[in-house]
Amino acid sequence: MAVITSFTINDLAIEIVPTELDQAEALYALVDNNRPTLSKWFSWVDGMQSVVDERDFIAYAQNKAKQRGLFMFTILANNQAIGMIDLHNIAGQQAEFGYWLADNYQGQGIASAAVKHVGEYAAQHLNLDHLIIKADKDNLASIRVAQRNGFGPIGDDHLVALMRTKW
Numbered sequence: 001m002a003v004i005t006s007f008t009i010n011d012l013a014i015e016i017v018p019t020e021l022d023q024a025e026a027l028y029a030l031v032d033n034n035r036p037t038l039s040k041w042f043s044w045v046d047g048m049q050s051v052v053d054e055r056d057f058i059a060y061a062q063n064k065a066k067q068r069g070l071f072m073f074t075i076l077a078n079n080q081a082i083g084m085i086d087l088h089n090i091a092g093q094q095a096e097f098g099y100w101l102a103d104n105y106q107g108q109g110i111a112s113a114a115v116k117h118v119g120e121y122a123a124q125h126l127n128l129d130h131l132i133i134k135a136d137k138d139n140l141a142s143i144r145v146a147q148r149n150g151f152g153p154i155g156d157d158h159l160v161a162l163m164r165t166k167w
Contacts, residue, residue: 004073004125005117009109012077016085016114016121018065019072021058026081027074028054034102041139042100061086071095071126075114077105085114087122087131094130095122099145106141112148119149 006015019027028051031038039045048054064070072086083101097118101111115133122128133151135142 004121007113007117009113012108012110013079014110014113015076015079016073016118017076019058019061019074019084021055021062023074023081024055024058025051027058027084030081030083030102034100037103038100041136041142071122073118075099075101075110077110082110083114085111085118087118087126087128090128093128094132095126095128096132096134099142111141111145115145115149 061072075083082105085099087095089096133146
């Protein structure tokens with residue numbers, strides 16, 4: 001498995017790897033176990049009802065990656081899936097971040113570090129240097145992740161959209 005970046009937080013060896021079909025069962029279990037929290041912020045959660053759904057989405061993402069439309073990564077802690085991070089809505093040198101972590105891994109700085117490392121990877125290897133994070137205005141944790149990484153507001157009525165350039 002290719003590791004695009006790695007770092008350590010609180011004695012956890014964090015690796016960010018391309019999402020693969022063989023991760024579908026673990027990722028679905030993670031979504032299902034964290035469904036109440038994830039469904040507050042993500043509309044896709046209700047449609048993710050089985051390992052087959054997860055596998056289908058991973059296959060879709062892999063196809064979109066070939067077209068440079070979506071890059072999806074799994075966040076591992078000590079070799080166990082704990083969340084995901086992706087770059088989507090790619091246009092030219094601009095992309096949007098998406099990310100989520102299992103409840104018991106939130107609040108430890110993992111999402112902030114993942115955004116930092118994947119942002120650097122995007123700039124260095126994917127030629128993406130205008131990155132946007134859109135978060136529900138009530139999702140303060142996600143807004144803080146963006147702010148810790150130097151993203152500044154670009155405005156929206158229902159979402160907080162933040163952008164960072166120059167990685």
